Amino acid sequence: MHVTAETPDLTKNQRLVFDALSRADGPLSAYTILDQLRDDGFRAPLQVYRALDKLLAFGLVHRLESLNAFVACAHPHCHRHAMIGFAICETCGQVDEFSDEVIEDRLASFAQARGFVPAKTTVELRGQCARCRPN
Incomplete structure (x- = not known):
């Protein structure tokens, strides 16, 4: 940013x-x-x-x-989202930041149904990016 x-x-x-x-x-x-x-x-x-x-x-x-x-931060104003996610390549270390309203809504519904009030939500996906993944 x-x-x-x-x-x-x-x-x-x-x-x-x-x-x-x-x-x-x-x-x-x-x-x-x-x-x-x-x-x-x-x-x-x-x-x-x-x-x-x-x-x-x-x-x-x-x-x-x-x-x-x-x-x-890779995206201006990302702090306005309740959920920030990261895809982390375990081979090259590349980190891609994302927010997704569908995931955000599902997590909010999950928390609300249980009476849980999240202070922060971070999703981290770890694996291999397209460049590092063997064909």
């Missing part, structure tokens, strides 16, 4: 972390981000985690729970 006029003002550290994720070819762990930003004055994991927390709150990055890693 490219930063737009609607994007909140970011601190220097938030901007550096966001830029590192935006340039990355795949998901990055907080420690990988720290290693990449040492020359920019990052010395402790807490600096990265604080920036990531704010970027998550702004909807600019996503945490991939199964990988304990982060990616820059």
